[in-house]
Amino acid sequence: MAVTIKDVAKLANVAPSTVSRVIANSPRISEKTKVKVREAMEKLGYHPNFHARSLANKSTNTIGIVMPSSANKSFQNPFFPEVIRGISSKAYQENYGLYLSTGQTEEEIFQEVVHMVQGGRVDGIILLYSRVNDKIMPYLQQQKFPFVLIGRPYNEEIHSITYVNNDNYKAAKTVTEYLLLLGHRNIAFIGGELDFVVAVDHKKGYEQALKNAKIPIREEYIISHHELEQGGEDAIIQLMSSSVPPTALIGLDDIMTFGLLKMFSEMGIRVPDDISIVSFNNVLISELSSPPMTTVDINIFGLGFEAMKLLVEKIKEPTKEVKSVIIPHKLVKRQTCKALNRSEKKDE
Incomplete structure (x- = not known):
């Protein structure tokens, strides 16, 4: 029995x-x-019937996780498994399961969110990205459905959405200033697609640091991740063949930067002797690369854990005030950056 x-x-x-x-x-x-009740449950081998509880409480005890592309592509980037590890750690504490989106396109992802909401499949949703002119956030707001964003909402939405983020503007500004302190003046920047808010913030931080140092912004030094994906080696050859080649480069993330290190090695360009590189995220590959990357640790696990914590609060107290939590970042100095000697510094 x-x-x-x-x-x-x-x-x-x-x-x-x-x-x-x-x-x-x-x-x-x-x-x-x-503790006493859980010990009794364990001793008797009792397992709660969450399906029955869901019917009674009109709750699924499940959280939807929305990624920016198909699960297959997203999981190639260590950011996503790590942020989901943070989410699942807190979800386990709160007795929630996870439901992952698997849409291949923006429209498929949007329709999947509609099914999650209208079909009563989840109690709340965590968005793992922030896109300019996104359709999902306005829809969830219209439906008054609990959700939390990992990232910064686009400007006009910022006071009405609960979110967890790093100060990506400050992080990019800091790494640019670090390279300036090392004597670099010709600093290239590879950013993400500008319909993602994190890419917008990184680019603004980079440009502001140069403006503060009264260094002109060279358009030829700015490459989008899309250009790099399409042109690959051609984009880097064009960058390094410019009349005044950069002595330092800021990369989009550790995975992309790992590819750059390999490309530079094949071209005979030495890091950091010929070019210094700073990256973002501090995933495992950054420490194992050759040479180990200087990168920004954004505490990916903490982003996920805090997002889940805020979502549970919203589910339990729907009228709770909007919150924003900024997770601290830190520069991790390794071996891809080098100070320039006076003779190596080039005039603008």
């Missing part, structure tokens, strides 16, 4: 309603009582 809540309540010497609240991780129950 299956073990019931009443059996657990009897062994733990509490009311059945207390057991239900422990299963729901109610803050009204003390930690001491939670």
Whole structure:
């Protein structure tokens, strides 16, 4: 015969309603009582029937996770598994499962979100990216559906959306200033597609640091990730063959920068002797690359964990005020940057 809540309540010497609240991780129950009830559940081999609870509570105990492209492509970038690890760590504490989007195009992703909401498949949604003129966020706001964004909302939405982010403008400005302190004046920048807000913020930070140093912004030094994907080696050859080639480069992320290191090696361009490189994210590959990358640690796990924490708060208290949480970043100095000697510094 299956073990019931009443059996657990009897062994733990509490009311059945207390057991239900422990299963729901109610803050009204003390930690001491939670421990006692969970020990009784474990001893009896009791497993909550979440499907039955969902029907009764009109809750799925499931969170939707929306990625910027298909799961197959996204998981090639270590950012996404790591941010999902942060989300799932907090989800486990709160007894939530995860539902991942798998759409291949923007329209497929949007339709999948509509199915999640209208079909009652999830209790809330975490968006793993912020896109300029995105359709999903206005839809979720219109539906009054709980969601949290990882990233900064586009300007006009910033005061109405709960989000978790790094200060990407400041991070890009800081790494540009770091290269300036090392004596570099000819600094190239490879950014992401400008319909993603993180790419907009990185570019603004880079440009502001140069303006503050009274260094002209060279358009030929700015390459988009899309150009690099399409042209690859051609884009880098064009950059390094300019009349005044850059002595330093800021990369979009560690994966892309890893490809650059390989490309430079094949071209006979030495890092950091011929060119210094700074990247973003500090995923495992950055430490294992040759040479190990100087990069910005953005605490990817913390982004996911905090986003899940905020979403649970929104689900439990729908009228809770909008929040924004900025996760600190730090520059991790390794071996892809070098200070220029006076003789190596070139005039603008």
